[in-house]
Amino acid sequence: MSTVAAAHDDHHHHAPTGLKRWLFSTNHKDIGTLYLWFSFAMFMAGGFMAMVIRAELLEPGMQFVDPEFFNQMTTVHGLTMVFGAVMPGFVGLANWMVPLMIGAPDMALPRMNNWSFWILPFAFTILLSSVLMSAFGAGHPSAPNFGWTFYAPLSTEYGPASTDLFILSVHMMGISSIMGAINVIVTVFNLRAPGMTLMKMPLFVWTWLITAFLLIAVMPVLAGAVTMVLTDRHFGTSFFSAAGGGDPVLFQHVFWFFGHPEVYIMILPAFGIISAIIPTFARKPLFGYASMVYATASIALLSFVVWAHHMFTVGMPLAGTLFFMYMTMLISVPTGVKVFNWVATMWRGSMTFELPMKWAIAFVILFTCGGLSGLMLAITPVDFQYHDTYFVVAHFHYVLVTGAVFSMFAAAYYWLPKWSGVMPSKLLGELHFWNSLISVNLLFFPMHFVGLAGMPRRYADYALQFADYNFWISIGGFWFGLSQLFFLALCLQCAMKKGEKAPAKPWDGAEGLEWEVPSPAPFHTFDTPPVVK
Amino acid sequence: MQSTLFHRAAVGLTSLMISGMVAASDWTERSDHNLRPGVTAVSKEVYDLHTTVLWIVTIIGLLVFGLILISMIRHRRSKHPTPATFHENVFLEVLWTIVPFIILIAMAVPATRVLIELEDTSNAELTVKVTGHRWKWEYEYLTYEDDNNIGVSFISNLATPPEQYENPVLSGGLFPYGTAKDRVGQDFPEKSHNYNLEVDNKLVLPSGQKIRFLITSADVIHSFWVPDFGGKKDAIPGFVNETWANIPEGQEGIYYGQCAELCGKNHAYMPVEAKVVSQKEFATWLAQKKEEAAAAPDLTPFPDLDTALSAGEKVYKANCALCHGAEGQGGIGPSFVGDDYVTNPEHLEDHIHTVVNGRNAMPSFKAQLTPKEIAAVITFERNAWGNDTGDLIQPADVHDQE
Numbered sequence: 001m002s003t004v005a006a007a008h009d010d011h012h013h014h015a016p017t018g019l020k021r022w023l024f025s026t027n028h029k030d031i032g033t034l035y036l037w038f039s040f041a042m043f044m045a046g047g048f049m050a051m052v053i054r055a056e057l058l059e060p061g062m063q064f065v066d067p068e069f070f071n072q073m074t075t076v077h078g079l080t081m082v083f084g085a086v087m088p089g090f091v092g093l094a095n096w097m098v099p100l101m102i103g104a105p106d107m108a109l110p111r112m113n114n115w116s117f118w119i120l121p122f123a124f125t126i127l128l129s130s131v132l133m134s135a136f137g138a139g140h141p142s143a144p145n146f147g148w149t150f151y152a153p154l155s156t157e158y159g160p161a162s163t164d165l166f167i168l169s170v171h172m173m174g175i176s177s178i179m180g181a182i183n184v185i186v187t188v189f190n191l192r193a194p195g196m197t198l199m200k201m202p203l204f205v206w207t208w209l210i211t212a213f214l215l216i217a218v219m220p221v222l223a224g225a226v227t228m229v230l231t232d233r234h235f236g237t238s239f240f241s242a243a244g245g246g247d248p249v250l251f252q253h254v255f256w257f258f259g260h261p262e263v264y265i266m267i268l269p270a271f272g273i274i275s276a277i278i279p280t281f282a283r284k285p286l287f288g289y290a291s292m293v294y295a296t297a298s299i300a301l302l303s304f305v306v307w308a309h310h311m312f313t314v315g316m317p318l319a320g321t322l323f324f325m326y327m328t329m330l331i332s333v334p335t336g337v338k339v340f341n342w343v344a345t346m347w348r349g350s351m352t353f354e355l356p357m358k359w360a361i362a363f364v365i366l367f368t369c370g371g372l373s374g375l376m377l378a379i380t381p382v383d384f385q386y387h388d389t390y391f392v393v394a395h396f397h398y399v400l401v402t403g404a405v406f407s408m409f410a411a412a413y414y415w416l417p418k419w420s421g422v423m424p425s426k427l428l429g430e431l432h433f434w435n436s437l438i439s440v441n442l443l444f445f446p447m448h449f450v451g452l453a454g455m456p457r458r459y460a461d462y463a464l465q466f467a468d469y470n471f472w473i474s475i476g477g478f479w480f481g482l483s484q485l486f487f488l489a490l491c492l493q494c495a496m497k498k499g500e501k502a503p504a505k506p507w508d509g510a511e512g513l514e515w516e517v518p519s520p521a522p523f524h525t526f527d528t529p530p531v532v533k
Numbered sequence: 534m535q536s537t538l539f540h541r542a543a544v545g546l547t548s549l550m551i552s553g554m555v556a557a558s559d560w561t562e563r564s565d566h567n568l569r570p571g572v573t574a575v576s577k578e579v580y581d582l583h584t585t586v587l588w589i590v591t592i593i594g595l596l597v598f599g600l601i602l603i604s605m606i607r608h609r610r611s612k613h614p615t616p617a618t619f620h621e622n623v624f625l626e627v628l629w630t631i632v633p634f635i636i637l638i639a640m641a642v643p644a645t646r647v648l649i650e651l652e653d654t655s656n657a658e659l660t661v662k663v664t665g666h667r668w669k670w671e672y673e674y675l676t677y678e679d680d681n682n683i684g685v686s687f688i689s690n691l692a693t694p695p696e697q698y699e700n701p702v703l704s705g706g707l708f709p710y711g712t713a714k715d716r717v718g719q720d721f722p723e724k725s726h727n728y729n730l731e732v733d734n735k736l737v738l739p740s741g742q743k744i745r746f747l748i749t750s751a752d753v754i755h756s757f758w759v760p761d762f763g764g765k766k767d768a769i770p771g772f773v774n775e776t777w778a779n780i781p782e783g784q785e786g787i788y789y790g791q792c793a794e795l796c797g798k799n800h801a802y803m804p805v806e807a808k809v810v811s812q813k814e815f816a817t818w819l820a821q822k823k824e825e826a827a828a829a830p831d832l833t834p835f836p837d838l839d840t841a842l843s844a845g846e847k848v849y850k851a852n853c854a855l856c857h858g859a860e861g862q863g864g865i866g867p868s869f870v871g872d873d874y875v876t877n878p879e880h881l882e883d884h885i886h887t888v889v890n891g892r893n894a895m896p897s898f899k900a901q902l903t904p905k906e907i908a909a910v911i912t913f914e915r916n917a918w919g920n921d922t923g924d925l926i927q928p929a930d931v932h933d934q935e
Contacts, residue, residue, distance in 0.1 A: 060729070061697065061724065062698050067802075068865070071795070071797070071798065071800070145797070145798075147795045151753075151795070153754070154754070158753055241771075242771020243770075243771060247771075249772070282616065283616040284618065288626055291621075313756060314774075315767065318649065329637045329640065332637065336630075337629065343600050344625070346601065346605070349608050349616045350610045350613050351604070351613075352609065365601065368594060368597055369594065375590055376586050376590060379582060379586055379640060380648050381578075381582060381648045381651055382568075382583045384579070385760060389793070450565075453566055453569070456758070456801075458795045460801045461801040463730050464726070466565070
């Protein structure tokens with residue numbers, strides 16, 4: 001047996017190098033690394049667009065760009081962040097960590113894994129090329145300008161020519177996501193180490209498994225929506241045009257049937273990450289493991305019956321409106337369970353506050369802020385006031401930036417020693433954390449105020465009473481954007497292996513199979529499956 | 534250019550400080566950081582509901598954050614070196630599932646009541662049809678008390694002149710305008726007090742009567758929103774939505790609102806300005822409007838070119854500048870500066886036809902402008918910005934095309 005294993009090892013040793021290593025990679029670690037770098041690149045690109053938006057909103061009036069280009073920036077910023085930064089970021093983490101956490105040698109479908117990553121750079125080249133063209137100014141073709149939600153008829157009869165580029169790239173992103181999700185499901189169901197029962201899996205694996213099912217359920221719905229937009233634009237159908245017997249509101253129903261589960265696709269893996277980090281640094285087992293699993297599953301199920309809370313103002317029947325209001329309020333129960341469980345995990349623990357823990361605690365507090373404003377938005381009569389204002393912008397940036405993105409930073413600080421073999425620079429890490437924490441709140445907290453005071457979202461220009469807060473919001477925006485350069489420097493240092501050498505288990509309270517392999521994790525791990533007791 | 538940008542930033546900062554004081558009055562006299570209580574009974578209930586929910590979530594938030602803080606202080610390793618080992622507690626877990634559920638029910642009850650009230654548009658005394666256009670609102674008065682045949686409608690445009698906002702240093706994209714250097718460092722007109730909120734034709738409404746709004750759109754989805762009336766409703770092409778307001782007597786005045794659904798380039802430039810007057814005043818205003826609507830259009834010719842030009846400039850700024858540029862330089866619509874279309878006499882008839890009936894993305898203006906206004910604006914377009922054709926178009930020329 002041992003000789004067979006050794007011979008097998010030999011077979012693997014000539015790992016490819018150079019460009020081929022990355023282009024043709026079927027290794028979950030290399031593909032994970034590719035995903036993570038891609039995600040960070042898109043985070044910077046989307047962040048640059050946010051800077052353009054904030055520069056324009058620094059003061060009332062149009063100072064820098066024209067309103068048309070402003071709309072293109074809000075649209076492509078949203079698309080890039082959702083489909084380019086957050087989703088691939090989590091897929092990257094799944095690639096790296098799921099096999100390591102369940103004791104699998106690799107993802108179950110390695111070639112598909114390669115494909116699902118390499119679709120993405122092409123998809124985003126197509127999408128971002130429309131911005132590059134449009135950036136040359138008046139007379140050049142416009143980039144998508146209808147918001148990331150691409151409501152019909154703004155994207156159908158009134159959409160620019162580049163809408164077709166957008167449709168093609170969304171299709172490609174969807175294919176990539178579905179393949180990534182299939183891979184996670186097959187891996188989790190088939191490649192768990194002996195003894196790794198479902199209810200022993202780390203929560204990150206659980207949340208990703210549930211996320212993968214959500215992805216498979218709703219990405220085809222998004223594909224359907226963009227296809228209907230395509231046929232409405234070019235093949236004479238009228239799905240979304242009242243003039244031809246269709247209904248613009250149908251678009252919103254289809255889009256948000258995808259869009260709401262999508263929200264949980266972007267936050268469930270974050271719950272998994274936080275559930276790994278808090279027990280490590282509280283040196284105490286996760287409180288209520290089973291209830292965490294059930295809460296995640298209930299959130300996922302409920303996410304299919306709340307979509308219309310994004311569209312309370314379209315004029316639904318009273319009964320429908322009430323149903324979606326009650327269901328939306330209900331979702332705060334399992335979400336609350338999670339937050340309480342994290343607090344109970346910290347309670348009477350023996351906590352230290354290394355960088356991953358700092359990000360995790362910031363996540364719990366700030367994500368809860370976003371969750372609570374979400375509960376406010378669920379109350380339909382008040383939502384008639386909040387809807388489409390900066391209050392909504394504040395809400396979803398709290399859950400997506402201080403939620404999803406913060407959790408990914410926490411994950412990066414937590415697992416970078418494992419990935420790179422070196423401890424990330426403490427100085428850069430502290431600078432990154434504190435600058436980000438302060439600036440992100442300067443950036444998003446006042447948005448609640450301007451939103452309540454009545455500033456609609458996606459406004460290139462605004463009435464004078466919103467000026468003061470918008471100025472500070474913009475300052476917060478530039479500050480937050482620049483703070484990310486600390487992280488870039490830190491990652492480059494790790495990539496160049498500069499820094500203190502990391503032990504196999506750099507955090508004394510950590511548990512899990514990923515800490516049983518050396519740091520950096522060798523190219524192949526768990527060729528012989530570990531036995532979990 | 535950089536130093537000028539810096540200069541502008543400094544000026545911007547100063548003006549912001551001043552605007553901070555300005556912000557304390559008028560639309561914002563009540564608040565620039567919280568929801569507005571509004572003027573109607575429903576909007577006040579919505580405000581109360583908002584306040585209640587805000588307190589509930591604030592208390593929950595403080596409770597959770599307080600526990601985290603206590604834990605971070607008392608259960609840090611230096612203070613609490615040996616961690617406890619508990620990892621479940623059935624009582625606690627049931628408790629924090631059931632208690633939030635009860636709090637939710639406490640919120641859902643008043644929310645349901647207010648929602649039912651908000652959706653009840655029956656027994657209205659005035660019905661106004663609101664139509665969203667890119668980028669202006671059209672108001673059509675359908676019925677008032679026993680009068681089911683009013684026939685009064687008009688378009689409401691942004692009244693803030695484009696010079697106050699249209700001064701970007703970059704062109705459509707990220708590269709400087711051809712004329713950027715001329716524009717940078719230029720002194721722009723000071724922003725008016727109700728910048729971006731004021732309109733030419735206000736939505737006039739009576740106080741003390743229930744007003745039903747029928748909301749629809751002529752092109753893309755817009756959203757009709759006057760915060761003081763308690764909420765917004767989407768304007769959807771091909772469908773009619775309903776909402777209502779009843780502004781109590783004694784609360785006459787101006788109420789502002791904005792479009793709340795992304796509708797394209799000038800989404801930020803289509804405000805609502807409602808003027809609420811007493812019922813007596815409203816009846817007088819409506820009678821006068823009815824009379825105007827019934828009268829034959831004013832076709833008296835312009836005495837000379839200058840009269841037509843000054844009338845045309847106003848019409849241009851209110852209706853054309855958004856797409857064709859404040860200086861006729863173009864934008865969404867084509868440029869007029871020295872363009873063959875507006876200088877060549879061969880195209881004159883077609884020019885009139887296009888303004889009257891519309892063409893492709895260009896809307897028809899015959900419903901919203903009088904023949905006299907159309908004649909004035911075409912005259913203006915053919916003589917401004919160095920076009921100097923000397924063409925003087927008379928209202929009768931336009932009327933022939935309608």
